[in-house]
Amino acid sequence: MGNSGSARMRIPVKEFSMKLVVGSISSMEDDKEYSVTEEHFGVPWKLEVKVSNGSLSFHLSCLMSKNLTWSIETDLAFKVSTGSDSLSSRHERRFHNSDGNSQFECGWNDLMSTELLMSHLRDDTIEGILNLADMFDAPTAIRRCEEYLLKNSQKKMSQKLQISLEYNLENLKTKCLSEITTISDIQSIVSLNFKEMDLSTSQALLQKSLEFSNK
Numbered sequence: 001m002g003n004s005g006s007a008r009m010r011i012p013v014k015e016f017s018m019k020l021v022v023g024s025i026s027s028m029e030d031d032k033e034y035s036v037t038e039e040h041f042g043v044p045w046k047l048e049v050k051v052s053n054g055s056l057s058f059h060l061s062c063l064m065s066k067n068l069t070w071s072i073e074t075d076l077a078f079k080v081s082t083g084s085d086s087l088s089s090r091h092e093r094r095f096h097n098s099d100g101n102s103q104f105e106c107g108w109n110d111l112m113s114t115e116l117l118m119s120h121l122r123d124d125t126i127e128g129i130l131n132l133a134d135m136f137d138a139p140t141a142i143r144r145c146e147e148y149l150l151k152n153s154q155k156k157m158s159q160k161l162q163i164s165l166e167y168n169l170e171n172l173k174t175k176c177l178s179e180i181t182t183i184s185d186i187q188s189i190v191s192l193n194f195k196e197m198d199l200s201t202s203q204a205l206l207q208k209s210l211e212f213s214n215k
Contacts, residue, residue, distance in 0.1 A: 016040040018047045018060075025056065025080075025135065037063070043072070056080075056136055061103040062095040071096040078106045080132070121148045123155055130167050146172050158188040165197060177204050183212045 022034045028051045035048040044063035049056070058078050064070050072095045079088035093104045120129060126145055133141035146169045149160055157179045164173035180186060186209055 014041050018045060020047050020049055022049055025051075025132075055107065058106040059103060060106075064097065064102070066097045066102070069097060076104065076106075121145065121152075123153055126153065126155075127163065130163070134167055142167065142169075145169075150175060156188070157185065158192055161189060161201075162192055162194060165194060165201065173201065177201070177208075180205070180208050183209070186212075 018036060018038055020034060020036045022028055028034065028049075031050065031052050033048055033050065035046055037044060037046045039045070046059075046061040046063055048059040048061070050059070051057075060076065062072060064072075074093050074095060076091045076093055077088055078091070089106060091104065091106065095102055095104070121144070126148060130142065130145045132138075133145065145167075149155070149163065149169070149172050153160065155163075157176050160172055161176035163169065164176060180189075186205055189205065
């Protein structure tokens with residue numbers, strides 16, 4: 001009896017996913033609604049993405065009638081993908097028919113939290129994360145990315161220098177320039193065909209080239 005009673009009390013788990021493609025995040029219009037509405041297991045849901053004052057946010061709404069009594073326990077995972085790079089965050093949320101409890105919002109700061117960033121930072125994801133952080137002006141996230149490149153990344157010095165110039169990471173740039181010790185180091189940098197190189201970097205490379213040629 002005890003086992004069969006537990007079985008009757010067990011709440012069934014139902015899983016589903018919703019996908020919303022908005023193209024380029026940088027091209028999204030401020031305060032414009034980008035949304036999709038779908039029904040899963042007899043329950044209508046609405047997923048919405050917004051950019052407001054430069055801040056990205058995600059909204060999941062349960063569209064069940066508020067005239068009925070209902071409650072849904074959820075384990076949510078929000079995921080943002082840009083090409084091969086992505087960030088995700090998980091949340092527990094109870095939706096029910098009371099006012100203000102039928103919607104959940106996940107903000108950009110949730111995705112860019114320190115704990116979440118540190119779990120995602122890898123050499124194959126760092127540039128995608130930096131691109132998102134730069135796009136939405138997230139200085140804390142940019143600083144964490146620079147710290148990773150300074151202390152943990154296995155990327156080549158020339159690749160790190162390229163990233164430092166693209167995202168204005170001054171500490172990383174200084175470290176990279178200090179690691180140039182041979183002509184071959186300079187050649188590896190030149191071979192990358194940088195789109196942009198600031199004056200101070202160009203001067204530092206020229207100075208090092210002259211020093212090496214005079215030895």
